[in-house]
Amino acid sequence: MIGRRQLITALVSAAVGSQFYPGLALAQGEAPKRRIPWRNWSGSQQCLPAARKAPGSLQELQELVASTAGTIRPVGSGHSFSPLVPTDGTLFSLSRLSGVMDHNPEQLQATLWGGSRLGDIGQPLEDVGQALVNMPDIDEQSLAGSLATATHGTGAGIGCLSDMVVGLQLMDSKGDLHDCDAATNADLFQAARVSLGALGFVTQVRMQNMAPYLLEKLTVWREFDEILALADELADTHRNFEFFYIPFSGMGWTDVHDLTDKPLGATEKFDFNDGAGDLKLVRDWLESFPKLRELILGTYMGTIEDEATIASSWKNYANERNVRFNEMEYHLPREHGLQALREVREALESQHQEVFFPIEVRFVKGDDIWLSPFYQRDTCSIAVHRYFEEDFQPYFRTIEPILRKYQGRPHWGKLNTLAREDFRKLYPRWDDFEEVRRAFDPEGRFLNTYLAGLFNASG
Numbered sequence: 486m487i488g489r490r491q492l493i494t495a496l497v498s499a500a501v502g503s504q505f506y507p508g509l510a511l512a513q514g515e516a517p518k519r520r521i522p523w524r525n526w527s528g529s530q531q532c533l534p535a536a537r538k539a540p541g542s543l544q545e546l547q548e549l550v551a552s553t554a555g556t557i558r559p560v561g562s563g564h565s566f567s568p569l570v571p572t573d574g575t576l577f578s579l580s581r582l583s584g585v586m587d588h589n590p591e592q593l594q595a596t597l598w599g600g601s602r603l604g605d606i607g608q609p610l611e612d613v614g615q616a617l618v619n620m621p622d623i624d625e626q627s628l629a630g631s632l633a634t635a636t637h638g639t640g641a642g643i644g645c646l647s648d649m650v651v652g653l654q655l656m657d658s659k660g661d662l663h664d665c666d667a668a669t670n671a672d673l674f675q676a677a678r679v680s681l682g683a684l685g686f687v688t689q690v691r692m693q694n695m696a697p698y699l700l701e702k703l704t705v706w707r708e709f710d711e712i713l714a715l716a717d718e719l720a721d722t723h724r725n726f727e728f729f730y731i732p733f734s735g736m737g738w739t740d741v742h743d744l745t746d747k748p749l750g751a752t753e754k755f756d757f758n759d760g761a762g763d764l765k766l767v768r769d770w771l772e773s774f775p776k777l778r779e780l781i782l783g784t785y786m787g788t789i790e791d792e793a794t795i796a797s798s799w800k801n802y803a804n805e806r807n808v809r810f811n812e813m814e815y816h817l818p819r820e821h822g823l824q825a826l827r828e829v830r831e832a833l834e835s836q837h838q839e840v841f842f843p844i845e846v847r848f849v850k851g852d853d854i855w856l857s858p859f860y861q862r863d864t865c866s867i868a869v870h871r872y873f874e875e876d877f878q879p880y881f882r883t884i885e886p887i888l889r890k891y892q893g894r895p896h897w898g899k900l901n902t903l904a905r906e907d908f909r910k911l912y913p914r915w916d917d918f919e920e921v922r923r924a925f926d927p928e929g930r931f932l933n934t935y936l937a938g939l940f941n942a943s944g
């Protein structure tokens with residue numbers, strides 16, 4: 486009779502040799518190699534890399550990279566929605582290369598490991614008398630991963646995170662290191678500040694910071710028309726301003742952050758994650774009754790108190806996002822943002838009763854970085870979301886043409902349907918980036934299928 490051990494061995498061998506795991510088929514006598522699947526935060530991107538590595542030192546990274554054949558992809562915290570990371574080659578995480586390496590108190594600059602999680606660097610920076618100038622609305626991302634996609638916070642007078650970078654160290658596919666800044670390897674620097682992870686590993690980053698500061702955050706619930714009437718003024722008079730609109734409610738909320746020296750404190754917080762659950766519930770029951778839905782949501786929102794929080798800057802930007810979603814965000818020339826938003830609302834509420842996630846609107850200052858969506862333009866960014874278990878495509882397919890009509894450039898880390906020729910039209914320095922990429926990685930070792938398509942190269 487067949488024993489339990491033999492049975493499990495037979496089943497595993499059959500599975501390994503099967504069509505489901507073609508890459509796992511073993512040669513006779515070869516020891517099985519465990520392949521660990523990878524997926525992003527929302528689950529929309531997945532892959533089965535040949536190997537996953539997380540070196541604990543720069544030297545170990547160099548040795549591993551130099552001895553790796555085939556495609557190499559850096560991964561951060563997996564918070565991108567677009568297919569930047571997936572590979573059947575080798576996935577490298579720099580999460581063990583984390584923290585503040587060095588700092589300059591006169592210039593308020595600090596050198597950080599690229600693998601640092603944003604949420605882990607606030608305290609160490611504060612300990613050396615510095616703070617990031619701005620942060621996104623979560624802090625789970627790695628620093629290098631954030632830079633690769635031009636991750637941003639909000640603030641009409643403040644650039645994206647890559648705009649705060651004053652120097653970088655890059656590692657190529659042979660494990661060799663390259664330092665760059667505005668004066669040394671200037672073209673490499675321009676390309677590497679927003680690189681999509683297509684220029685090798687960003688191992689170290691020198692950031693222009695500021696002295697530690699307190700922020701006062703005020704959240705106010707308002708009607709949609711009032712928000713639109715106030716938006717430009719709020720964007721111009723507050724350090725950070727963003728707003729959210731809740732579909733089928735006629736209501737939303739504005740958030741402003743300003744520097745303060747008032748004492749620390751916080752009023753009771755509305756829980757965004759519970760709120761998303763409530764919006765889903767109302768959608769589930771009232772999807773076919775838009776008027777009733779608006780009445781109930783309006784009444785519900787009328788009960789939510791305004792909020793004020795005063796805290797250290799790095800504790801007062803990020804939120805917890807426990808309810809998962811998929812997202813599309815476009816960065817539009819600022820002057821078109823509010824008109825585009827009106828059209829987005831109209832299309833959403835006339836065609837997509839199934840949607841319940843808020844629309845998020847932010848403001849970002851222009852910069853001079855070749856592949857930054859903020860290149861030479863101040864922007865208004867519009868982001869739409871769909872619950873992670875529901876098909877985002879029909880909704881995003883309706884909204885994307887509106888955002889494209891106004892010359893929007895998509896967030897590199899979020900979903901979009903643009904291809905190489907579309908991007909070339911939107912980015913005046915696209916060809917310059919390609920030239921630097923070809924020179925730095927002529928064999929395309931850092932390209933997965935998506936990036937090879939974007940840069941017209943074989944990966």
Ligand SMILES: Cc1cc2nc3c(=O)[nH]c(=O)nc-3n(C[C@H](O)[C@H](O)[C@H](O)COP(=O)(O)OP(=O)(O)OC[C@H]3O[C@@H](n4cnc5c(N)ncnc54)[C@H](O)[C@@H]3O)c2cc1C
Pocket residue numbers: 526527558559560561562563564565566569570579599600621622623625626627628629630631632633634635636637638681682683685686687688806896897898899
């Ligand atoms: C809940 C949620 C909230 C978000 N909020 C915001 C927001 O407020 N503002 C905003 O702009 N975006 C936001 N994003 C998007 C997110 O900031 C970006 O997609 C960011 O790039 C994710 O960083 P990551 O560390 O997870 O990188 P990953 O998604 O793992 O990788 C992104 C890119 O970085 C590259 N990369 C990673 N590490 C390195 C390295 N060491 N060297 C070179 N390249 C590297 C990868 O190859 C890939 O191309 C949000 C995403 C989620 C899921």
